Amino acid sequence: MFRAHADGALRIVSLRIPLPGRFSFLDGRRIFFLSDTHLRPTGAFPSEPGLSPWSNAGFPGDEILREADSFHPDFTLFGGDLVRHICCFDAGIAFLKALPGRWKLAVYGNWDKRRAAWFPFRVFEQELKHASFHPLLNEPFVMEGIRFWGMDDFKFGLPRYVPPRTDKIFSCVLAHNPDTVPYAMSPDDLRSVSLILCGHTHGGQIRLPGYGAVLTSSVFGKRFEYGLYEHRESSVKLYVTAGIGITFLPVRFRCPPEIVKITLVRSGE
Numbered sequence: 215m216f217r218a219h220a221d222g223a224l225r226i227v228s229l230r231i232p233l234p235g236r237f238s239f240l241d242g243r244r245i246f247f248l249s250d251t252h253l254r255p256t257g258a259f260p261s262e263p264g265l266s267p268w269s270n271a272g273f274p275g276d277e278i279l280r281e282a283d284s285f286h287p288d289f290t291l292f293g294g295d296l297v298r299h300i301c302c303f304d305a306g307i308a309f310l311k312a313l314p315g316r317w318k319l320a321v322y323g324n325w326d327k328r329r330a331a332w333f334p335f336r337v338f339e340q341e342l343k344h345a346s347f348h349p350l351l352n353e354p355f356v357m358e359g360i361r362f363w364g365m366d367d368f369k370f371g372l373p374r375y376v377p378p379r380t381d382k383i384f385s386c387v388l389a390h391n392p393d394t395v396p397y398a399m400s401p402d403d404l405r406s407v408s409l410i411l412c413g414h415t416h417g418g419q420i421r422l423p424g425y426g427a428v429l430t431s432s433v434f435g436k437r438f439e440y441g442l443y444e445h446r447e448s449s450v451k452l453y454v455t456a457g458i459g460i461t462f463l464p465v466r467f468r469c470p471p472e473i474v475k476i477t478l479v480r481s482g483e
């Protein structure tokens with residue numbers, strides 16, 4: 215169900231999520247998940263033809279695009295925290311626009327929301343839409359038998375969850391920060407969901423052998439630091455990605471940037 219390998223500097227995580235029998239019609243659906251790009255300038259933005267606008271934005275954008283293109287995602291989900299420096303905003307939007315996906319959904323992260331006082335939030339929303347992303351702010355997006363619910367940010371927003379009225383729909387929650395889950399979702403809510411996807415912790419960015427994340431920026435400390443979790447009572451699966459970019463310390467140690475390729479599969483396959 216879980217496979218990860220590092221391809222150069224980028225770790226590619228493959229998740230196969232088993233479908234309960236009533237959702238077997240979703241067998242083979244592909245979800246491409248990425249989060250926390252935190253773009254920052256590492257040189258002049260290129261104007262030469264042939265170079266991507268995000269070439270000097272401190273992340274392996276071209277490699278991610280190649281991986282995404284070859285995966286042919288049905289859904290592409292962005293978990294928030296697009297830029298660290300606002301001068302990279304246009305490059306970030308150009309990158310999001312270039313990502314493939316028949317349906318593209320996004321939630322906001324704390325870095326996206328914290329600057330709302332001086333960077334008009336409606337601009338962020340409009341530009342996400344220009345990049346063909348549907349921003350989800352405590353709201354659902356239902357398409358082809360899957361219901362996605364996008365949460366508001368835990369630190370700078372008011373996350374809220376409303377379960378679906380029927381159990382006949384496969385349900386997935388996208389939340390920037392895994393702290394949102396115990397904060398906004400009751401045990402009954404968790405039973406209404408099959409998959410939860412989060413970012414924010416960066417897996418700690420710096421991971422020590424035998425200990426893992428040194429810092430997680432989570433009120434729960436190391437509880438949701440990185441990787442795949444399963445809630446014992448509801449059996450909902452939660453994946454916390456290490457994300458792509460960096461914050462504060464400009465380094466990753468034993469914690470490469472990663473992207474997540476999710477395939478829904480019939481149970482038993």
Ligand SMILES: [Fe+2]
Nearest residue numbers: 295323324414
């Ligand atoms: Fe974050």
